[in-house]
Amino acid sequence: MKIMIVESDWQFTVRAVRYFEFRGHWVVQESPQGLAGRARSWQPDLVILAAEYASEETLNSLRALPGTPAILLSEHMSNFKQAWAAWQRGGDELLMKPVFRASELQEAVVTAMENATLSRQKSQSHSMAIA
Numbered sequence: 001m002k003i004m005i006v007e008s009d010w011q012f013t014v015r016a017v018r019y020f021e022f023r024g025h026w027v028v029q030e031s032p033q034g035l036a037g038r039a040r041s042w043q044p045d046l047v048i049l050a051a052e053y054a055s056e057e058t059l060n061s062l063r064a065l066p067g068t069p070a071i072l073l074s075e076h077m078s079n080f081k082q083a084w085a086a087w088q089r090g091g092d093e094l095l096m097k098p099v100f101r102a103s104e105l106q107e108a109v110v111t112a113m114e115n116a117t118l119s120r121q122k123s124q125s126h127s128m129a130i131a
Contacts, residue, residue, distance in 0.1 A: 001025045004044040036061035069116035071108050092116045
């Protein structure tokens with residue numbers, strides 16, 4: 001699986017990269033400014049995005065990649081409102097930091113993939129109902 005991480009917390013990023021690469025995944029870290037272009041060219045299977053970078057423009061660029069789930073990270077409960085709003089606009093899972101166990105990260109990946117699949121299925125059935 002190809003995973004793109006857009007996060008300024010280098011400690012989280014290093015641990016996440018190590019975790020995913022150890023399991024055979026390809027991982028890149030990208031800046032918020034480079035996200036749209038890199039995502040189009042690299043076509044990640046999953047994006048892990050700090051909630052503070054989840055602007056409408058950023059989420060729209062992710063929606064242009066059909067079937068690419070996004071995990072939104074929020075560092076503090078004080079940012080929860082912002083993270084929740086971003087999740088409602090297009091995230092597939094919300095993960096609160098700090099992430100202490102690798103199993104938390106794995107659970108977030110599984111949930112995001114499941115949510116993205118359900119979202120696609122709903123969209124397809126809605127399209128079929130209209131036709």
